[in-house]
Amino acid sequence: MEKTTDLAYRKLIKKLVYYYNLKVLPSKYAVDMWCDELDRMRIPSEQIEEIFNHAKQAPGFPKNLPMAIRDALQAHLSSAGRQYTRDPPIHCDVNCDAGILFVKKYNLDHDCHYRYAFRCKHCTRSEATGIPAAYLDQLEHDGYHPYQPGE
Numbered sequence: 001m002e003k004t005t006d007l008a009y010r011k012l013i014k015k016l017v018y019y020y021n022l023k024v025l026p027s028k029y030a031v032d033m034w035c036d037e038l039d040r041m042r043i044p045s046e047q048i049e050e051i052f053n054h055a056k057q058a059p060g061f062p063k064n065l066p067m068a069i070r071d072a073l074q075a076h077l078s079s080a081g082r083q084y085t086r087d088p089p090i091h092c093d094v095n096c097d098a099g100i101l102f103v104k105k106y107n108l109d110h111d112c113h114y115r116y117a118f119r120c121k122h123c124t125r126s127e128a129t130g131i132p133a134a135y136l137d138q139l140e141h142d143g144y145h146p147y148q149p150g151e
């Protein structure tokens with residue numbers, strides 16, 4: 001998921017202004033404020049087009065643009081069957097590192113610890129590809145020990 005750039009927000013606002021054929025253009029100050037507000041919503045860039053499509057269904061150019069965009073985003077996400085949360089509170093019982101478990105295992109042949117990374121199956125929040133998923137207790141049962149990356 002890519003973060004939307006300031007430029008993309010400005011483009012979205014411009015498209016709405018054009019779409020509603022505004023006679024009085026929003027001030028530069030207003031546009032700056034809106035961009036700051038939108039930036040805080042962290043809209044994924046791939047959703048901008050959908051947001052525009054929702055926003056232009058309103059009867060007129062929104063009085064409160066950030067609010068209208070937020071509504072459009074929510075409408076879009078709920079129709080896509082997803083929940084929009086500003087800062088998804090992610091709690092993981094095993095305190096993984098953003099969905100990744102860093103573990104090491106002693107290797108008898110080489111007399112050293114080998115380091116591994118697994119996607120945490122407790123919270124399943126990592127979408128990293130190419131690494132296996134595991135439960136920490138299962139890993140510990142198999143002789144792995146957690147370590148802090150950078151240790």
Ligand SMILES: [Zn+2]
Pocket residue numbers: 092093094095096097099100120121122123124125
């Ligand atoms: Zn986790």
